Amino acid sequence: MRYTAVQAVSLAELKEQAQRLPDRCGVYLMKDELDVIIYIGKAGNLKRRVGSYFSGSKDVKTHVLVNHVASFDHITTRNEYEALILENTLIKKWKPRYNINLKDGKTYPVIRITNEKFPRIFRTRRIVEDGSEYYGPYPNVTTLDVYLDLIEKLHPLRKCRGPLAGRRHPCLYYHIHRCSAPCVGAVTPEEYARSVAAVRRMLTGSIDELVDDLRRRMDGAAEELQFEQAAKLRDALAAVEYVSRQQEVVDFDDAVRDYVAVVERDGMCSFAVFHMRTGRLIGREMLVAERYDDPADAFEQFLLQYYADQESLPDRLYVPDIVDVGLIERYFREERGSATEVKVPEETRDISILTLARENALEELMKRQHGDRTAAGLEELKLALSLESAPRRIEGFDISQLGGKYSVASMVSFLDGKPDKELYRRFHVKSLNGRVDDFAAMREIIARRYTRVLNESLGRPDLILVDGGRGQVSAARAILCALGFDAVPVVGLAKREEEIYLPETREPLRLPEGSGALRILQHVRDEAHRFATTFNKRLREKDVKLSILEEVDGVGPKRAARLLREFGSLAGIGKADPERIARSGGLPRTVADALIEHLHGSRVGEKGSGESAGERPPA
Numbered sequence: 001m002r003y004t005a006v007q008a009v010s011l012a013e014l015k016e017q018a019q020r021l022p023d024r025c026g027v028y029l030m031k032d033e034l035d036v037i038i039y040i041g042k043a044g045n046l047k048r049r050v051g052s053y054f055s056g057s058k059d060v061k062t063h064v065l066v067n068h069v070a071s072f073d074h075i076t077t078r079n080e081y082e083a084l085i086l087e088n089t090l091i092k093k094w095k096p097r098y099n100i101n102l103k104d105g106k107t108y109p110v111i112r113i114t115n116e117k118f119p120r121i122f123r124t125r126r127i128v129e130d131g132s133e134y135y136g137p138y139p140n141v142t143t144l145d146v147y148l149d150l151i152e153k154l155h156p157l158r159k160c161r162g163p164l165a166g167r168r169h170p171c172l173y174y175h176i177h178r179c180s181a182p183c184v185g186a187v188t189p190e191e192y193a194r195s196v197a198a199v200r201r202m203l204t205g206s207i208d209e210l211v212d213d214l215r216r217r218m219d220g221a222a223e224e225l226q227f228e229q230a231a232k233l234r235d236a237l238a239a240v241e242y243v244s245r246q247q248e249v250v251d252f253d254d255a256v257r258d259y260v261a262v263v264e265r266d267g268m269c270s271f272a273v274f275h276m277r278t279g280r281l282i283g284r285e286m287l288v289a290e291r292y293d294d295p296a297d298a299f300e301q302f303l304l305q306y307y308a309d310q311e312s313l314p315d316r317l318y319v320p321d322i323v324d325v326g327l328i329e330r331y332f333r334e335e336r337g338s339a340t341e342v343k344v345p346e347e348t349r350d351i352s353i354l355t356l357a358r359e360n361a362l363e364e365l366m367k368r369q370h371g372d373r374t375a376a377g378l379e380e381l382k383l384a385l386s387l388e389s390a391p392r393r394i395e396g397f398d399i400s401q402l403g404g405k406y407s408v409a410s411m412v413s414f415l416d417g418k419p420d421k422e423l424y425r426r427f428h429v430k431s432l433n434g435r436v437d438d439f440a441a442m443r444e445i446i447a448r449r450y451t452r453v454l455n456e457s458l459g460r461p462d463l464i465l466v467d468g469g470r471g472q473v474s475a476a477r478a479i480l481c482a483l484g485f486d487a488v489p490v491v492g493l494a495k496r497e498e499e500i501y502l503p504e505t506r507e508p509l510r511l512p513e514g515s516g517a518l519r520i521l522q523h524v525r526d527e528a529h530r531f532a533t534t535f536n537k538r539l540r541e542k543d544v545k546l547s548i549l550e551e552v553d554g555v556g557p558k559r560a561a562r563l564l565r566e567f568g569s570l571a572g573i574g575k576a577d578p579e580r581i582a583r584s585g586g587l588p589r590t591v592a593d594a595l596i597e598h599l600h601g602s603r604v605g606e607k608g609s610g611e612s613a614g615e616r617p618p619a
Helices: 011-018 046-053 060-067 080-094 141-154 189-203 208-223 227-246 295-308 325-335 348-384 438-455 470-482 516-550 557-567 570-575 578-585 589-601
Strands: 002-007 026-031 037-043 071-076 110-113 121-124 133-135 257-265 268-277 280-290 316-318 341-343 393-402 405-415 425-428 463-467 490-494 499-501
Touching: 011 046, 011 071, 026 046, 026 080, 037 046, 037 080, 046 060, 046 071, 080 295, 080 325, 110 141, 110 189, 121 141, 141 189, 141 227, 189 208, 208 227, 257 295, 257 348, 268 295, 268 348, 280 295, 280 348, 295 325, 316 348, 325 341, 348 516, 393 438, 393 516, 405 438, 405 516, 425 438, 425 516, 438 470, 463 470, 463 516, 470 490, 490 516, 557 570, 557 578, 570 589, 578 589
Parallel strands: 257 316, 316 341, 393 463, 463 490
Antiparallel strands: 002 071, 026 037, 026 071, 110 121, 110 133, 257 268, 268 280, 393 405, 405 425, 490 499
16 A cells, blocks of 8 residues: 645645546545544545546535545555455544444444353343344334343343352242242253253244244143143233234245345435344344435445444345445455355345335435424524524414304424424313404413413423414413513414514514425414314314204203213214113103104214314313
8 A cells, every 4th residue: 555645725726636646546535624534435546536526516415525625635555445444444543524424322222142151131232242142233122122021931041140159049030930040050051051042043033933832832731721821921922923023024035134225315324224034024223324425435334334343244235236245245254254245136025125125214314304304494493583592392372263152272382393292282262252352362371371381380382373463472472471471482473474473573574485494383383273173173063962962852951961971972872772871861761762763863873973083171
């Protein structure tokens, strides 16, 4: 290898210096103005690859990288494989800001079987190089917990640490059948080893044999009238079948296989790794990272970083055709001592699994980008409304009524741009007495809500949104100030022009259509409207049902309400036994018979009641 250095101070000079690089394989190291390495890449042709950064159009992320480059170094190599290994070594050493970084704080737990005469098994996130065996990782912690609980029930291994000699009595775990007590010789080393082997088979996905064994033992226990043991085996069988359902992709190839897919969009890369063991998908990992360079280079960097930390490597690794499979296969052979085959899938089965992995990667990327867009929208909202900080908690209000009847209101709560339905509330408006006055209704609901917040020391929102214009905002603001909530900002969003009304300004604020801030406000406003109108509709439907019941002589408002509460709907009443109707409603039997006849005559009791789904009870 030969090392040279190039120093530059301007983009034009960088471009000129890049043209003097050799037409050889190598690695380039880009630095910022403080001489800090910010990106490391490999190239089959240094002159062409580095020169491409400083000519032609760039995507946004590559443009960001280039803007931070003040100088670059390069190291020539004899071939691309040397460049690949050197690039990986230098990335590990320098950890450049703009290279793929998998250390994003998300470490999935694994199952560890310790390297001891009587091994222990437990969950951990730390890998210790002492000969222990590791299984996983498990992104789905529920599946991991089911595994460990199942292992404790079927193959109880020891829990205690340290030497086993010198103990005279087993601990509590032995007495509750969660340990086989090798410390006191309650199990032979051979029996214990068989249990550990059974655990290994289970963790590698060999569960068909386990299912058959559990079912056979359960049936045998039941035949011998050992019902308690049969029930335990039944529960264990249910747990195994639960785990099996999580392993939804199944084929008949026993080879240890991994499938790695990547999706790139808007400067982000999303990677999905599917682990196939004994013909079953036993786990998957999803990782998302920013990409500042060529997607193929990012994918190669991901593969080398990911498999550098893996205790065991697959027999076959399936990847898309954007990478040089020969280089990656050579890396496994020479650096990891593994005969892993690296292949682009050709058979329909492998193409389907890699496609499924890619779909999962895309879904993960869309979720991550949606979260990023929401955060950006909240920051935009902070600037647009001149708030001190981004409004994490937003509470939205709407009024719904029909000609002065069924006046109700809703409050919805959003946290970080997402509905927090546990905090939704509904209100009966009590002060109007048949009048149509949205401003008065708003004053009442705001007063009731924030008096309760005050009295019960509940959390205050960062922003209050009302559905409407200046009048609704003024009504809400007056009550808030009277309660001492002056510091909580309140705005209104009018539907017609999507204008934002603030208490302090005469002219409404208009945000660009499609802006992140406006989308968040629209979501809160529309959800408050939906919640209020749903409640209003349910009240109207309930009123109609009560009136139908009250048409029968002997059924008054109280009895009608009691019957609806008991049976849930008119259809439920129509299908019920007359004796039960009479007993539940406090009715004479003759009135119950007349009620059923009335409902069937109107055919209401024979059909669905048309009720809407249940909502949270009103405040």
